[in-house]
Amino acid sequence: MPIASLLLIAFSIVLLALSASTLYVATYAWWDPKRRDRTGYPADPGSTGLSFSLIMPCRKEPETVMRATLDGLRAQTHPDFEIIVSVGHDDPETVAVAERLAAEHPDRVRVSIDRSEAKNKPRQLNTALADCTKDVVGVFDAESIAAPALLANIDASFRATGADAVQGAVQLVNYRDSWFALRNCLEYFVWFRSRLHAHAQLGFIPLGGNTVFVRRHLLDAIGGWDEGCLAEDCELGVRLSTEGHKIVVAYSPELVTREEAPDSVAALVRQRTRWSLGFMQVYAKGVWRRLATVRERLTARWTLTQQHFMALTGIAIPVSIGLAIWGDFPLPVTLIAFLPLITTLGTVAIEACMLREFGRDHGFAISTRDYVRLVLSTPVYQALLAVAAVRAYVKFRLGDFRWEKTDHSGSHLGYLGAEAAR
Amino acid sequence: MTAATRAFEVEAPVAEASGPGARVRQAIERLLAAPDVITVTAIVLAATVICLWNLNGAPEFQDDEGTYAAQAVSVQRGDLAPYTYWYDHPPFGWVQLAALAWLPQLLEVGRGTDVEAMRVAMAAFSVATCVLVYLVCRRVGARLPFSVLAAGVYLLSPLSLELGRQVYLDGIATTWLLVAFWLALSPQRALWHHISAGVAFAIAVLSKITAAVLGPALLVALLDRTTWRGREFSIVGFLALGGLTIAVYPLMALLRGELISGPGHVSLQDAMGYQFVSRSGSGWIWDAGSHRFDLASSWIGIDPYLAVGGVFAGLVCLVARRTRWIPVAIACWAMPVVASQGYLPAMYVQGVLPFMAIAIGATADLTWHGLHRAIRMVAPGARIAGPALVAALITTAVVLIPVSNWVERDTRLMTRDLNADWHRTLEWAAANIPHDEVTLVPYSMWHDLNERGWNDPWTLVVLEKVDLDSRFELEHPDGWVAIDWIIEGPTVRRNIENLDLEEAGRAYADSEVVQSFGDWNVRRVIHPAPIDIE
Numbered sequence: 001m002p003i004a005s006l007l008l009i010a011f012s013i014v015l016l017a018l019s020a021s022t023l024y025v026a027t028y029a030w031w032d033p034k035r036r037d038r039t040g041y042p043a044d045p046g047s048t049g050l051s052f053s054l055i056m057p058c059r060k061e062p063e064t065v066m067r068a069t070l071d072g073l074r075a076q077t078h079p080d081f082e083i084i085v086s087v088g089h090d091d092p093e094t095v096a097v098a099e100r101l102a103a104e105h106p107d108r109v110r111v112s113i114d115r116s117e118a119k120n121k122p123r124q125l126n127t128a129l130a131d132c133t134k135d136v137v138g139v140f141d142a143e144s145i146a147a148p149a150l151l152a153n154i155d156a157s158f159r160a161t162g163a164d165a166v167q168g169a170v171q172l173v174n175y176r177d178s179w180f181a182l183r184n185c186l187e188y189f190v191w192f193r194s195r196l197h198a199h200a201q202l203g204f205i206p207l208g209g210n211t212v213f214v215r216r217h218l219l220d221a222i223g224g225w226d227e228g229c230l231a232e233d234c235e236l237g238v239r240l241s242t243e244g245h246k247i248v249v250a251y252s253p254e255l256v257t258r259e260e261a262p263d264s265v266a267a268l269v270r271q272r273t274r275w276s277l278g279f280m281q282v283y284a285k286g287v288w289r290r291l292a293t294v295r296e297r298l299t300a301r302w303t304l305t306q307q308h309f310m311a312l313t314g315i316a317i318p319v320s321i322g323l324a325i326w327g328d329f330p331l332p333v334t335l336i337a338f339l340p341l342i343t344t345l346g347t348v349a350i351e352a353c354m355l356r357e358f359g360r361d362h363g364f365a366i367s368t369r370d371y372v373r374l375v376l377s378t379p380v381y382q383a384l385l386a387v388a389a390v391r392a393y394v395k396f397r398l399g400d401f402r403w404e405k406t407d408h409s410g411s412h413l414g415y416l417g418a419e420a421a422r
Numbered sequence: 423m424t425a426a427t428r429a430f431e432v433e434a435p436v437a438e439a440s441g442p443g444a445r446v447r448q449a450i451e452r453l454l455a456a457p458d459v460i461t462v463t464a465i466v467l468a469a470t471v472i473c474l475w476n477l478n479g480a481p482e483f484q485d486d487e488g489t490y491a492a493q494a495v496s497v498q499r500g501d502l503a504p505y506t507y508w509y510d511h512p513p514f515g516w517v518q519l520a521a522l523a524w525l526p527q528l529l530e531v532g533r534g535t536d537v538e539a540m541r542v543a544m545a546a547f548s549v550a551t552c553v554l555v556y557l558v559c560r561r562v563g564a565r566l567p568f569s570v571l572a573a574g575v576y577l578l579s580p581l582s583l584e585l586g587r588q589v590y591l592d593g594i595a596t597t598w599l600l601v602a603f604w605l606a607l608s609p610q611r612a613l614w615h616h617i618s619a620g621v622a623f624a625i626a627v628l629s630k631i632t633a634a635v636l637g638p639a640l641l642v643a644l645l646d647r648t649t650w651r652g653r654e655f656s657i658v659g660f661l662a663l664g665g666l667t668i669a670v671y672p673l674m675a676l677l678r679g680e681l682i683s684g685p686g687h688v689s690l691q692d693a694m695g696y697q698f699v700s701r702s703g704s705g706w707i708w709d710a711g712s713h714r715f716d717l718a719s720s721w722i723g724i725d726p727y728l729a730v731g732g733v734f735a736g737l738v739c740l741v742a743r744r745t746r747w748i749p750v751a752i753a754c755w756a757m758p759v760v761a762s763q764g765y766l767p768a769m770y771v772q773g774v775l776p777f778m779a780i781a782i783g784a785t786a787d788l789t790w791h792g793l794h795r796a797i798r799m800v801a802p803g804a805r806i807a808g809p810a811l812v813a814a815l816i817t818t819a820v821v822l823i824p825v826s827n828w829v830e831r832d833t834r835l836m837t838r839d840l841n842a843d844w845h846r847t848l849e850w851a852a853a854n855i856p857h858d859e860v861t862l863v864p865y866s867m868w869h870d871l872n873e874r875g876w877n878d879p880w881t882l883v884v885l886e887k888v889d890l891d892s893r894f895e896l897e898h899p900d901g902w903v904a905i906d907w908i909i910e911g912p913t914v915r916r917n918i919e920n921l922d923l924e925e926a927g928r929a930y931a932d933s934e935v936v937q938s939f940g941d942w943n944v945r946r947v948i949h950p951a952p953i954d955i956e
Binding site for chain 2: 027034330331334341342353356
């Protein structure tokens with residue numbers, strides 16, 4: 001058999017393995033009905049025992065957005081918590097808003113001003129961490145709406161599992177704002193409903209940056225967040241995983257923190273590039289190499305790189321099929337080149353079910369139009385992810401680690417009406 | 423401490439609790455705690471022996487077996503078929519055979535022919551089917567002895583034993599169908615099991631299209647139980663992955679430019695039209711003279727116990743929800759037999775036999791359960807007498823009666839050498855017919871004779887190809903006059919008549935027997951003298 005055929009077969013089998021692994025992590029929570037129950041919070045939160053410091057990092061945020069986020073935090077049913085609004089000294093408008101909000105609720109809210117030269121989220125978080133006084137530190141992005149019973153349930157989760165860190169779920173809700181918002185929302189749904197649980201099962205979790213809770217003494221002991229990293233949240237998870245700390249992931253549709261999807265394609269690509277670049281940084285930093293066994297190190301490697309490869313399969317599959325057809329390869333080789341398409345299209349079919357469950361969980365009426373949009377947007381969205389992955393790789397090679405912040409317009413606030421009307 | 427363990431300690435005082443001996447003991451204990459593992463092992467061993475014993479002695483090699491053997495060898499050599507592949511069946515059945523046959527080919531089983539190697543490869547599917555009958559029975563909740571009964575009925579029924587020994591695509595498809603049912607009935611109701619069930623069903627259909635008739639029964643098996651979270655995921659996953667896998671077949675036709683009918687090439691559309699519409703039918707089953715009636719009668723004649731008993735057991739299975747899909751499967755299979763007059767292949771029955779065996783096992787279990795309860799209600803004290811009575815009744819009814827008829831037929835399959843004449847004809851023809859003379863041969867022998875010197879499908883020609891493949895005319899513009907020899911097996915005259923093979927028929931009419939081995943004749947065609955032409 002000519003070498004070209006063998007290469008194409010090998011390439012197709014790698015793509016098949018990648019798309020099958022995507023299907024695996026995406027459907028992990030639906031794998032069997034028992035697993036669905038295991039991925040939730042403890043049944044009854046009962047009494048509370050821990051206290052919480054909630055950090056809300058803000059940068060150039062509109063007052064309406066900040067106020068809505070703060071209201072969500074203040075409305076927590078949990079009795080013992082403080083809120084620290086973290087701002088940068090070079091951003092006077094936001095500092096003014098933060099101070100006004102703190103003055104309105106002096107019992108709960110304080111302001112932490114970060115005065116470091118170069119600004120980024122981990123630096124702000126570390127500055128705010130110094131002001132925290134409670135048992136557990138939680139992070140809430142400026143544009144997120146927490147569920148009122150969240151802290152009580154997180155408290156129960158810490159106590160029931162003896163966890164060192166608990167990751168709550170975040171959900172984008174403005175799924176009708178743009179053609180890509182639907183896919184973006186679904187991605188979050190899959191990430192927090194299923195993928196993170198698959199990673200938790202493997203014992204290696206890249207944490208998220210929102211609705212994440214860590215015991216304060218542990219956070220102090222390991223020196224807080226990595227200030228040089230674009231994915232400080234992921235990096236923290238990797239460090240905690242590597243040192244053998246227990247991380248618990250919990251999901252319940254009633255307790256997700258609501259957020260908004262980026263408002264333009266450019267913003268989406270920027271956000272994705274930042275995440276990918278962050279993961280690459282974490283990979284290159286190599287904390288995971290300290291893991292004891294080969295199996296654990298392989299898991300870490302896979303967790304940190306799978307996303308990039310997944311993004312690239314979106315364009316690699318059509319390319320390999322095109323090559324097979326127009327390259328005049330033997331029939332069996334061409335058929336093998338089509339195999340990754342079976343798993344990819346199968347994943348899209350399963351995603352339609354996930355969209356249905358997303359709608360049911362959050363009280364949205366998912367229409368036929370939404371399903372059609374889900375299917376039609378797949379190839380373009382995949383292409384965008386691939387562009388972001390390539391862009392991140394180029395930046396990584398060039399050593400360009402500047403922070404590209406996602407702007408928030410507050411469009412998720414409009415979707416909370418649907419929730420209230422439920 | 424019992425006397426037995428004390429004796430053991432005296433004999434083997436060195437055996438420490440943590441030593442290797444203890445580990446072996448623990449392993450054995452674990453094994454004994456898993457009766458299904460032991461039972462499956464026992465079924466595999468028994469089925470392997472019975473399926474392989476005298477495998478190539480009986481029954482006689484059939485033309486279809488030779489066809490699939492030749493096509494499997496073609497796949498091993500990088501093609502789909504020795505003659506033009508015309509989408510008569512999806513090729514994935516003989517692709518699997520090709521993948522499995524290399525080992526028996528390497529070992530040169532039997533007398534070293536490829537058709538024998540293919541039969542050994544097929545035995546792997548038969549053994550798997552037998553094990554799956556047991557496993558599916560367990561999944562519908564039948565107790566272990568009744569599940570073993572079902573596997574035993576399937577293994578020893580002369581009908582399934584005879585068909586299971588032959589190289590038929592139906593046998594391959596049936597194994598995959600049972601895998602699909604076993605997965606669909608998974609007690610965990612896991613999404614992955616249901617997706618895999620869809621893929622297994624697709625492989626069954628890709629092995630033999632007729633497996634598709636059991637699709638509705640598979641959906642009933644998947645869905646007819648208390649609902650569970652994630653049911654819609656299971657349905658969509660099953661249908662999507664199953665459908666996408668089946669789509670590989672039309673995709674293959676499309677890539678070869680043979681999906682749609684057109685001038686100058688074969689096509690999937692034409693083949694489907696032939697198989698399901700224009701192929702000469704077998705008549706109505708209600709018509710006592712029809713081919714369909716004869717065929718169904720012959721199935722019942724070979725094994726009335728499994729064929730008739732399976733239908734009645736299927737009706738009993740309607741009483742419990744967990745077994746309700748079984749009669750649905752039997753009914754789905756029966757639809758083309760009773761409600762159509764289209765072409766009915768002789769081995770079509772193979773697809774329903776495991777389900778009939780499962781029905782018998784499940785019915786025995788349901789009967790046991792029912793009687794057990796009834797006896798306890800009437801006489802609560804009768805703890806031992808009741809079960810013993812029931813066991814005796816069921817054993818007599820289900821096991822002993824058929825055995826009397828089965829022994830004779832199974833013995834014939836296990837002991838007689840019905841292919842001796844086939845082998846002698848093969849060797850004689852290879853040694854005595856010049857390899858450049860055009861020879862017609864039935865498909866059952868074509869491949870192995872072609873390997874013995876001809877190596878050319880248009881000098882050593884399959885009987886039917888003279889009239890049915892237009893390429894014969896291109897290769898031999900003189901038509902039947904080019905034919906020098908005809909090897910006549912038991913099916914040759916029937917095929918010439920049934921298929922209206924004109925050219926082959928004229929050559930046959932002008933031929934004389936030069937050598938005979940039982941039912942097999944080697945005939946030489948007497949050509950008109952050249953003087954007549956002048």
